[in-house]
């Protein structure tokens with residue numbers, strides 16, 4: 094299996110190395126052969142190739158079985174014109190690979206929950222999955238331009254029926270192997286696109302009779318995520334709403350440094366990355382928490398390589414390390430042991446073996 | 447002064463009556479003359495006139511000095527086609543009156559904070575104002591339509607430079623009489639409209655040298671509102687982002703039933719309404735919490751009638767009633783006295799006198 098590694102910027106470089114070590118442990122243990130190729134993206138690619146997404150990177154990803162991405166961005170490139178910003182590399186690769194389905198599972202770890210901004214009784218049983226449309230909507234709609242000599246501006250929220258159908262289907266599938274509760278989030282009292290979205294969800298319902306479906310307005314969902322996060326099983330929504338709600342949800346459990354994500358195509362091919370950013374403040378110091386990247390690797394094993402058992406082994410290893418009260422500096426466990434990136438990775442690897 | 451009352455639906459009818467009684471107490475106490483005219487909007491208007499915003503209502507508002515609105519909506523009209531939905535009345539009146547600036551102050555009341563989903567140490571010093579653009583963006587942009595035989599759909603996020611300038615100015619003004627911290631929220635790494643927004647904020651900075659300005663991406667803002675709400679003073683953002691973030695923020699303090707809002711035009715004319723909805727489940731039972739409506743009335747006294755002292759008197763009266771541990775059924779105060787809408791209103795009136 095050919096895996097492309099895109100370290101990107103900041104701590105991306107460090108955590109990608111952890112992912113590789115974990116995959117090597119898995120291949121030793123279960124007799125798989127993974128080949129790795131590393132390519133540039135984001136700020137690092139701007140520095141080396143003058144573009145956040147070199148053709149070579151794009152082509153290597155096209156030929157791979159799966160892609161792991163560390164993180165992109167940093168203050169060094171913050172003032173760049175928009176085509177030379179690190180995040181253009183991320184948006185570009187999502188679009189170019191057709192990664193329309195972004196899955197963001199959010200689940201608390203019992204001995205980390207104390208760091209949640211929410212009261213324990215509010216957050217305690219939270220276990221939700223946000224399914225975000227990733228290649229349509231305001232992010233890619235045209236026109237997106239200044240008009241009348243810069244006196245006005247327009248962006249476009251556009252969707253084709255098929256674009257909505259495929260993401261809604263992904264969400265139904267995900268719900269049907271979870272707790273069978275699907276919340277479709279839209280703004281159907283204002284947006285025409287949301288009305289079509291709602292119609293399509295209603296149409297697809299018939300194919301998944303065991304899944305309970307409800308519609309929720311995006312403003313109501315933004316409230317309910319805070320007042321009762323445990324209410325949700327699977328949330329499906331369009332690109333911009335998904336961006337906002339998934340980041341909102343990512344801080345609920347108090348351990349952003351633990352959250353993985355998967356960005357998938359219809360055929361199971363995918364790009365996997367931690368939800369956290371490139372953390373320039375601690376980059377290069379061996380302090381980064383590799384667990385979100387490692388859990389992203391588990392998602393890759395599951396969704397792109399169809400190695401469900403191996404995915405479970407990685408997830409169980411992470412859980413075991415936490416149960417043994419090891420944590421990196423971004424987290425805190427009462428009576429725990431603080432370790433760096435390398436040690437944390439080694440602990441996970443040891444649990445796998 | 448001519449005040450138009452738009453009770454709307456559900457508990458709107460009850461809380462508007464409370465607002466009127468409070469204003470009558472203020473006029474007695476301070477020798478003002480307020481005249482009241484009641485008109486239909488929302489579901490009630492659909493039932494009576496076949497439209498959520500009758501011309502007569504619109505015209506009465508145009509001639510008034512200020513408008514108080516209760517709430518619109520209810521299950522009765524939920525299946526209506528979109529031009530016959532209660533919220534179309536609200537969107538219509540905002541646009542027709544040119545109410546481009548929605549102000550949503552969010553502040554905790556010490557003896558209600560225990561009901562917050564957030565830990566006390568996280569929420570305790572929160573006191574923020576969200577300034578939301580209310581008549582532009584995705585809410586009103588055209589085209590907003592199906593295409594290709596319903597196979598695709600488009601909504602439009604459009605802004606003119608002046609639309610952005612005037613809301614940004616309102617926010618600077620608000621910040622300059624508060625803690626002088628302005629956070630402008632956008633998605634400038636993706637949207638062209640956000641880039642123009644950011645430029646305009648940068649331009650206006652020079653006119654308000656004592657206000658500290660920063661830009662924050664909407665996804666980061668959605669996180670920070672939860673992890674550190676006390677960080678914010680004034681937030682300014684476009685219509686859809688403002689809808690989501692202001693509802694997110696509205697649940698932080700644990701007392702949604704206390705939150706007022708103002709929707710203003712450049713000349714100070716405005717419409718004032720509680721943030722909560724029409725609460726069909728408790729409508730007509732005398733249980734509704736009138737305090738958000740009463741606090742909206744205080745905002746009206748301040749912003750449209752320029753009666754700052756009277757506004758302060760109303761706000762102090764509400765505070766005193768809470769300090770005396772009176773509350774309606776939506777709230778809870780340890781060792782407190784639960785009362786209904788009428789009694790609560792009377793308590794506020796008594797404090798004013």
Ligand SMILES: CC(C)[C@H](C(=O)O)[C@@H](O)C(=O)O
Nearest residue numbers: 180181183184336635636665
């Ligand atoms: C970097 C940015 C363009 C990106 C997005 O908005 O999609 C990020 O916030 C994310 O959620 O992955």
Ligand SMILES: CC(C)[C@H](C(=O)O)[C@@H](O)C(=O)O
Nearest residue numbers: 282283312533534536537689
């Ligand atoms: C009812 C709806 C159209 C409205 C909006 O989205 O503006 C409401 O949510 C609000 O925030 O006042």
